[in-house]
Amino acid sequence: MEPMRTTPTTAFLRAGLMAALLAALCTPAMAGSLRDRLLQRAQSDMLAGDTAPATIPPGVRVLRDVPYGDDPAQRMDVYLPVQGAAHAPVIFMVHGGAWAYGDKAMRSVVQNKVARWVPRGFVLVSTNYRMLPGTRPIEQARDVARALAAAQGLAAGWGADRDRFILMGHSAGAHLVGLISAEPVLAFDQGALPWLGTVALDSAALNVVAIMQGPHLPLYDAAFGDDPAYWRAASPLQQLATRGAPFLAVCSTRRRESCPQARNFVAEAEGLHMRAQVLGEDLSHRQINEELGTPGDYTTQVEAFMASLDPQVARRLGDR
Template sequence: MSIGSAKILVALLALLLATACSPLTPVNLLVPDDTYTLMADQPYGENERQKLDVYMPLEGAAEAPVVVFFYGGSWRSGNRADYAFVGEALASRGIITVVADYRVYPEVTYPAFVEDSAAATAWVRRQQDSWQTKRQPMFVMGHSAGAYNAAMLALDERWLSEHGMNAQEIAGWIGLSGPYEFLPIINPDVKPIFHHPDTPETSQPFYHAGPQSPPALLMAATPDKLVDPQRNTGQLTEKLRSAGVDVETHYYESLHHVTIIVVMADPLQWWEPVVDQVHDFVMRHSRASSEPDS
């Protein structure tokens, strides 16, 4: 796509963001569908929302790292099919990419969506035995509320341990515009989800960050008004670095809360190098990671 055409799409996205229409619909229509093999509607649980889609690279899947991606939506909404552009962006670059649904409010409250994220990740880990001769490094990734889910899996060992996994099986994690420390809760939409005013401190990813945490790639949009980039990405970066954890952090002046994930789509990758930085982080830490006995 030319720069001129991409600018038209940007204008369209800006219009859609001001309406009730999802900006992801036109994005996915413009994303290639011949750069990966899709394994759709894979169940990792019995609930209708406990399903995931797997985007396989056309070549080299047996030796490819794996990224499990969780979308945002304030733990109230979201659909894995809307994030086909994320699956395509990474699978076309040689990364097995899994986009998982999880249960949301009002069907569930904290910590059920974290439990679902852990179950999906454990399902993928087991499936690697049929995809690969040797399990390759695994990463968890998310945007907004999904970044919270990914952070909880990476930083709080309780969730994956329920599925027989240990912290060393996560080679790294990636968070885009994630809420990592949001007590006391101000957003009225989030209060019932986290049992306000009785929200446990242990529900906050920031609480669990320490020397045992895996490498992190944290990304945020400086103008973000929904999730404060300094309180969340900035504070977590500082805490992890002070604990000796390898953290790579990027801030983007030209993006906001939604466009930071949308620019991963093929037609918009010229805008900011988000997908390049995710790919580079995964590949670098895949090379550095040694597979534990399992």
């Protein structure tokens, strides 16, 4: 029999299961120490294979490390059609990595998205932000907002339209775009303009309060600490109080916590007369990110949401 292939998702789930067993069988001190080592290893496994930069396809040029702040982490990459663009819609991408690692240039973050959408007349911006341990999630969300405001200000020089931005983020990045979508004042206070809509790719942190009140992985403690007031302030569900831009919550049906949180967030949004929907996919956490842009029903459904946001976006998605 062929041995089971270890993926980032299966490695992380295996570590989580082992941690639960250890918590039941060992003393608290022993379990905590072993659990933390296992989870650190699992997080390394999750990142493995993602550090390679994307290959830039023909017809695309890239502006590297465009600054939006003074910190070296406050940089974004901009992918443009070689032939130029006019009033191009912008996909604004935020990478994941447990609020502690990851990079804007990783292949899983941009490769297929750039290859799919830039030749069709889109500009794609992929941003970094300051991370743990020095910068906590709410301030990370402000970094994302600062990058968004800077990109909107520079858009005309790229041949892009500052009024046609679509926010997109994966994992921790999905939490960050979810937070500024639920509480747009976080973005507006940084100078950002309204955007067309948000695509959250498999965030399992739309309800931070519920996560922190139940059994959870240590990475959430590193991000959100032990203050319930901070949990509420960092939680998209608890901060969702007014109607915002349309929201698509993509979730992995292979993860126990992802789709229920997505459904609860969407139900709350719909109660505020905000257009929101859930797209459940039988894909792993990493595949939700990496396979977006490859031909198939998943990409088609995300594009249908994007096309519904604006006629110019719809027209470009219809170009072949």
